[in-house]
Amino acid sequence: MEPPRSSGVGIDNSGEYSPEIAETLRFEEEIQSLIHPSSFDGSAAPTGGGSFTALLGLPANQAVELLHDSGAREPLASRIRVGEHPVHRPFHLPLDCSSAFPSNATLVDRAARFSVFAAEGSPASSSGRLKAEPQDSDSPPLDPIPTGPAKRKDTGRSKAKVTAKKSKNAEENTDGDKLPYVHVRARRGQATDNHSLAERARREKINARMKLLQELVPGCSKITGTALVLDEIINHVQTLQRQVEFLSMRLAAVNPRIDFSSLDSYLSAECGPVTVRNGPGGVVVDPSLWPTDATAEATRRLLVPQFWHIDLVPPQLQPQQSLTTWERDGAAHSQLLPNPTTSLFLYDPANSGDTNVPHRTAKLKTAEDRALNL
C-alpha cells in the first residue's frame, strides 16, 4: 500500500498500516484526488480559459492531453502588454488553467499576432474538466484585473506543442484584442525568466511607440538612436507650441477685421449633418466623459443664453447677403487657400470683408471679460 498523502489526511506517514486502514487511506486519497479537480473545477468554472479548444479547433481530448502534459506547475501569466511586432512565439496551451493565473489583466494590443491565449487559471491539475473550462474562459476576458504586482509567466513546458496551431490561433485571435490575459512564450534562444520576458515585451512596446513618433515627426526617420530621436521629438513639440503662440499673436492682430459670428452660424448649420454622420455616439460620450463641464460656473451659465440669443440674430440679418458673398467669392478664393482639406475655409475670405458685427452689449462684454480673466 502506498503511504497516504499527508496533505489532507493528517496521518503520519510512518510505519505500516493495517490493511483496512491502508484501504481507507487509499480510498481517501482517491476521494481527495477527485475532490481537488472538482474544487479546481469549481473555481475554474468561472474563470476558464476562453474557448481555446474551440479556437484551436481541437477536440477536447487532445486538449486534455496537452493539458495533462503541461501538468500542474507554478503557472504564471506574464503580465505583459504585448508590443506591436508580430513575434513568433510558440504556443502554450494555456488551458492548463492548471496554472494559477492571476487575474492579472495582461492586456494585449495585438494579441492576434502572437500565439497567445487569454486564460485565467486556477490550479487544475487534472484535465477532466477541460471541457467545461474552455467555455467558461470567455468570461474573464472582459474582466481586466487591476494591475497587481503579481507577474507570472507560463513556465514553458510544452513549448514545442501546438506550434502547428500557431497560425490558426493567430487568425482566430484577431478579435483577441479584448482578451486580457496573455500567456507569452519565450522565443527560441531567449531567456524565459519572468522578468526578462516582461522587460522584453515592454521594450518592444516602447520601441513600437517610438517608431510611431518617428513617423510623425518630420525628419526623424533617418535618425538612429533613441536619444537623438527623443531630442528631435522634443524640439518638434517645442517648435509647434511656439508656432501656436506666434500665430495666436498674429491672429490677435488681425482679428478685428474678421467677422466670425455669421460664419459660425452658417458653419454650424453646415456641419450639423456632418457631425451626425461622423460621430453620433460622440454626443452621448461627451456629456458623461466631461463631468467637469457639468460644474458650470456662473459666468458660463450667464453667457450661454446670451450667446444663443446673439447668435440667432446674425443669421436673420444677413442670410442672403452672406450666401451670395459665399457664392461669389467661393470660386475666387478656392485657389487662394492653401488648405485643400476642408471646404470650410472657402468661407473665410468671403466673410472677412463683411461689415463688422455690431458691438455687443456691455453686459455681454463684461461677462466675457470675466470669462477671459487670465
Place this chain on the structure above:
Amino acid sequence: MYRRSFKDTRSSLGSPNPNFSKPMVALRFLRALSLVRRSGLGACSPSYRARGIRRAAYACMAASAGPRRAWSRALLRKIRRRPGRGLRRPRAVIWRHRPVGGGDRLEVALRRLVPGGGCMEYCRLLEEAADYVKCLAMQVRLMQTIVDSASHV
C-alpha cells in the same frame, strides 16, 4: 469664452473621437475666435487677446481630440483651473503610477511638454506624445490657414 464654446459645441456637435476631423476643430476654433472678438473687440490689448486666442486654440484642440486622451483631459483641466482657482485648496491629485526616478533628462523634458505627462508610464507617455504632436500640427496648420486667408483679403 472657450468654456462657452465647449459647452455649445459639445451639445451641438458631439466630438468624434478620431483626430482627423479637422472641420470640427476648425469650427470650434472659429467659434472661439468669434467669441474672443466679441469680447469687447479686443479687450484692451493685443497681447491680452493673443493669450485668449492661444487658450482658445488649446482648448479647441483638446476638445476635438476627445475625452479619451489623457493629454486632452489634462489640458482642459489646466485651462479651466486657472481663472480664480490658483491655490485655493490643495488639489488632491491622485498620482497614479508616479514614474520612477525620471532618470532621463529627455524623458523628463517630454513629460513637461506633453500635458498630463507627469504621471504616466513611459509607454503611455510616448503614445500620448504622438497624439499630441498630431493634434498640435493640425492646429498649427489650421491657424496658419486662417491667418493667411485673413491677411490676404
